Structures are given as structure tokens and as C-alpha cells.
Amino acid sequence: MPYELFVGLRFTRAERRNHFISFISLTSMLGIALGVAALIVVLSVMNGFQKEVRSRILGVASHVQITGLDNQLGGWQAVAKEAAEHPQVAAAAPFVNGQGMLTFGAQVRGVLVRGIAPQLEEKVADIGSHMVAGKLEALAPGQFNIVLGSELARALGAAVGDKLTLIAPQGLVTPAGILPRLKQFTVAGIFEVGMFEYDSGLALLHIEDAQKLYGMADRVSGVRLKLRDLFQSREVVRDLIGRLRADVYVSDWTRSHANYFRAVQIEKRMMSIILSLIVAVAAFNIVSTLVMAVTDKQSDIAILRTLGASPGGIMQVFMVQGALIGVIGTLIGVAGGVALAFNIDVVVPWLE
Incomplete structure (x- = not known):
């Protein structure tokens, strides 16, 4: 295992001196999870809506x-x-x-x-x-x-x-x-x-x-x-x-009912852009987390440099931390989004 990956994983699990960094990391992870889950649910609903509209139109119209x-x-x-x-x-x-x-x-x-x-x-x-x-x-x-x-x-x-x-x-x-x-x-x-x-x-x-x-x-x-x-x-x-x-x-x-499908397609595109921006904001939070983590690990960085680690290697250590936060957040978001999408017909009446 490359030392960058090993040290990065250890840094992720290690107790931080500044607990605010842990809070920011958790917030970033949850932000990505919520953004990904919302993106999956909304696109699933829009795809289902488009399919339903197409089915109803073709119940009367022909191909x-x-x-x-x-x-x-x-x-x-x-x-x-x-x-x-x-x-x-x-x-x-x-x-x-x-x-x-x-x-x-x-x-x-x-x-x-x-x-x-x-x-x-x-x-x-x-x-x-x-x-x-x-x-x-x-x-x-x-x-x-x-x-x-x-x-x-x-x-x-x-x-x-x-x-x-x-x-x-x-x-x-x-x-x-x-x-x-x-x-x-x-x-x-x-x-x-x-x-x-x-x-x-x-x-x-x-x-x-x-x-x-x-x-x-x-x-x-x-x-x-x-x-x-x-x-x-x-x-x-x-x-x-x-x-x-x-x-x-x-x-x-598609030509005789172009207005319906063009409107749905525009809505899907706009919702995708809006929700992608939410994920992007959460991703910027990861950058803030890494900046604070570098400040928190000044002494550890000095030890690694003394042992011969290169500046590029140090950067990769913290990139492992950021990637891990992003991957875990994405996996949680995918799992939550898929589960919610499959049960949307139960969740919506309950919320209403």
C-alpha cells in the first residue's frame, strides 16, 4: 500500500485536536449525501413523469x-x-x-x-x-x-x-x-x-x-x-x-406533441443543474475541511518531511482524506436516494 494512502486513511481516523474540523467534515459528507440523494430522487420522479405523460399521450395518439x-x-x-x-x-x-x-x-x-x-x-x-x-x-x-x-x-x-x-x-x-x-x-x-x-x-x-x-x-x-x-x-x-x-x-x-416533451426536458435539465450546484457547494466545503486539516496537522507534516516525504506526497495524503469524505458521502446519497425513489409513492402521501 502506498504510504500516501496509508497515512491519509490514518489521518482520517485519527482524533483531531480541533473538533470543529470533525464537524465540518461531517457536514461536508452529509451535504454531498443530501445533494446526491436529491438529484437521484428528482431525476427519478421526472423520468417517471415523462414516461407517464408519454404513455397517456400514446393512449390516444399514434407513433x-x-x-x-x-x-x-x-x-x-x-x-x-x-x-x-x-x-x-x-x-x-x-x-x-x-x-x-x-x-x-x-x-x-x-x-x-x-x-x-x-x-x-x-x-x-x-x-x-x-x-x-x-x-x-x-x-x-x-x-x-x-x-x-x-x-x-x-x-x-x-x-x-x-x-x-x-x-x-x-x-x-x-x-x-x-x-x-x-x-x-x-x-x-x-x-x-x-x-x-x-x-x-x-x-x-x-x-x-x-x-x-x-x-x-x-x-x-x-x-x-x-x-x-x-x-x-x-x-x-x-x-x-x-x-x-x-x-x-x-x-x-415527438413532433405532434413536442411542447409537452420539450417542457419536461427543460425541467429535467434545470433541476439537474440546480441540484448539481448543491453538490458543488458541498464539495467546496471539503476544500475548507482540508485547509483546516493541514493547519491542524502542521507537526505531523513536519515529521513526514523529516522522514523524506515530498511536498507532492504530503498533498496526496490530504487528497485521500478529501476523496474519502466525497466517496462516503456519495455512497450514502446513492443508497438513500435509491431507497427513497423506490418508496416515493409511500413517502409523499405520508408527508402530505
């Missing part, structure tokens, strides 16, 4: 979306087939998007209407697992059923089995003027994904009913894709742009 110009895509079957040939694409489903107004009694709400094929939709999104009433399979062609977000149903005062009137902005031209398209729908289910944007403003129809309502014949708004690896979405988008026809627009989930 990749192919849309036509003017919200209409003819020959979508060929587009879906060509996209499905990509090795990363696991499933494809057509959809129809449109604006509308729902009326129930005296309540009126504007909604985003999405026409889906339930059997195909369940392969590209996870909306079925978020149903709180009814079933997604109740959306059958020609029955004019509708599935509402939970906040939307609450705002309208509607429940499963109630009949609503859906008004589409595309009008019918008659001798008396332009009349809006309207149709009565029966509430067949209610979903709740935990995202207010969707829970309060999205209504689902069967795709054939939506095509009739918006006069789209056999056209759709686009095709939604599910990938085998959702984090490869940008590469897949670039590949599809090169292989699909020119009159389609291809986007992925």
Missing part, C-alpha cells in the same frame, strides 16, 4: 401519422400497405378527423371528431384500456354510436345510453341556403386517458359513420402507424417520406 392534403387521403389502402412494408412498422389503421359541435339538452360543446376502425385502432393506440364505461367495440358501422372523453361527457351531462346531436361544419346546399349536417348519436362508451386535452375535446365514431357525416365517400384523413420501437420514429418518418407518394404529410409523436 407515426400519415395525412393527406386538405385532410383527405384517397387510396389509403395502398398507402397503408406500402408503409406496413417498413421493418419498423407493426400495425396501421385509417382514421377520419373533423370538427363538430355536440349538443345535449341545453349544453353545447365543440369537439374534435375522430372516426376509427375499432379492431385496427386497438393495434396502433391503447385507447381500449382507458375505457371507464362501455366498450370501444360498440362502435359499429351504421349504428351511429359515439364514445366521449370523460371531461366532455361530464360537461355535457351525458352518460352511456344517452342520445346526442352532432353537428358538422360541412353544410348541405339547398334552395333555402346552406344547412349544417347533423346526426343523432348514442353514447356507447366513455374513456379517460388523464390528458385534459383529449378527455375534454375528443369524440370517437366508427370510421364509416364519420365518412358519411363529413361526405368523404371512401376517403380518409390519414393513416396511423404503430412502430416496434417508438424511439425510432424520426428515422421511420425520414424513410417513409422517401418511399411514399408526394401528396402526403408524415409526422411522428
Whole structure:
């Protein structure tokens, strides 16, 4: 064992003449431990939050979306087939998007209407697992059923089995003027994904009913894709742009919901910087501890110099002390942070 390491360890365990140095060493160690623990807990919580937000968004959204110009895509079957040939694409489903107004009694709400094929939709999104009433399979062609977000149903005062009137902005031209398209729908289910944007403003129809309502014949708004690896979405988008026809627009989930993920990423980065500064302050305390330790060990340093120790060797002795304080503090912080992160769902309610 090098004498620098041996003497440094002995100095660390030895009783100090000035007990204030021991207090400062302990404070530095605890500061590093608390900083590391806080960094681990906060980043764990932020990572969990990001994963939860992504899970809720992808419960309604798809990994990749192919849309036509003017919200209409003819020959979508060929587009879906060509996209499905990509090795990363696991499933494809057509959809129809449109604006509308729902009326129930005296309540009126504007909604985003999405026409889906339930059997195909369940392969590209996870909306079925978020149903709180009814079933997604109740959306059958020609029955004019509708599935509402939970906040939307609450705002309208509607429940499963109630009949609503859906008004589409595309009008019918008659001798008396332009009349809006309207149709009565029966509430067949209610979903709740935990995202207010969707829970309060999205209504689902069967795709054939939506095509009739918006006069789209056999056209759709686009095709939604599910990938085998959702984090490869940008590469897949670039590949599809090169292989699909020119009159389609291809986007992925990171672009269509960029605001959410950019905000979370900025929060993570800022919290990391702030907590790293806390650890840095604790590290500077170690420097103060070493300066006081050098003053306390003046006579010991003189003996070591007499025995032939070099100035560099003396410096390494005290560096061992500082490193030991830092390592012990870090290990305590890691252990405490990991334990707290694993039990955060128990600790937070107790604190509240």
C-alpha cells in the first residue's frame, strides 16, 4: 500500500485536536449525501413523469401519422400497405378527423371528431384500456354510436345510453341556403386517458359513420402507424417520406406533441443543474475541511518531511482524506436516494 494512502486513511481516523474540523467534515459528507440523494430522487420522479405523460399521450395518439392534403387521403389502402412494408412498422389503421359541435339538452360543446376502425385502432393506440364505461367495440358501422372523453361527457351531462346531436361544419346546399349536417348519436362508451386535452375535446365514431357525416365517400384523413420501437420514429418518418407518394404529410409523436416533451426536458435539465450546484457547494466545503486539516496537522507534516516525504506526497495524503469524505458521502446519497425513489409513492402521501 502506498504510504500516501496509508497515512491519509490514518489521518482520517485519527482524533483531531480541533473538533470543529470533525464537524465540518461531517457536514461536508452529509451535504454531498443530501445533494446526491436529491438529484437521484428528482431525476427519478421526472423520468417517471415523462414516461407517464408519454404513455397517456400514446393512449390516444399514434407513433407515426400519415395525412393527406386538405385532410383527405384517397387510396389509403395502398398507402397503408406500402408503409406496413417498413421493418419498423407493426400495425396501421385509417382514421377520419373533423370538427363538430355536440349538443345535449341545453349544453353545447365543440369537439374534435375522430372516426376509427375499432379492431385496427386497438393495434396502433391503447385507447381500449382507458375505457371507464362501455366498450370501444360498440362502435359499429351504421349504428351511429359515439364514445366521449370523460371531461366532455361530464360537461355535457351525458352518460352511456344517452342520445346526442352532432353537428358538422360541412353544410348541405339547398334552395333555402346552406344547412349544417347533423346526426343523432348514442353514447356507447366513455374513456379517460388523464390528458385534459383529449378527455375534454375528443369524440370517437366508427370510421364509416364519420365518412358519411363529413361526405368523404371512401376517403380518409390519414393513416396511423404503430412502430416496434417508438424511439425510432424520426428515422421511420425520414424513410417513409422517401418511399411514399408526394401528396402526403408524415409526422411522428415527438413532433405532434413536442411542447409537452420539450417542457419536461427543460425541467429535467434545470433541476439537474440546480441540484448539481448543491453538490458543488458541498464539495467546496471539503476544500475548507482540508485547509483546516493541514493547519491542524502542521507537526505531523513536519515529521513526514523529516522522514523524506515530498511536498507532492504530503498533498496526496490530504487528497485521500478529501476523496474519502466525497466517496462516503456519495455512497450514502446513492443508497438513500435509491431507497427513497423506490418508496416515493409511500413517502409523499405520508408527508402530505
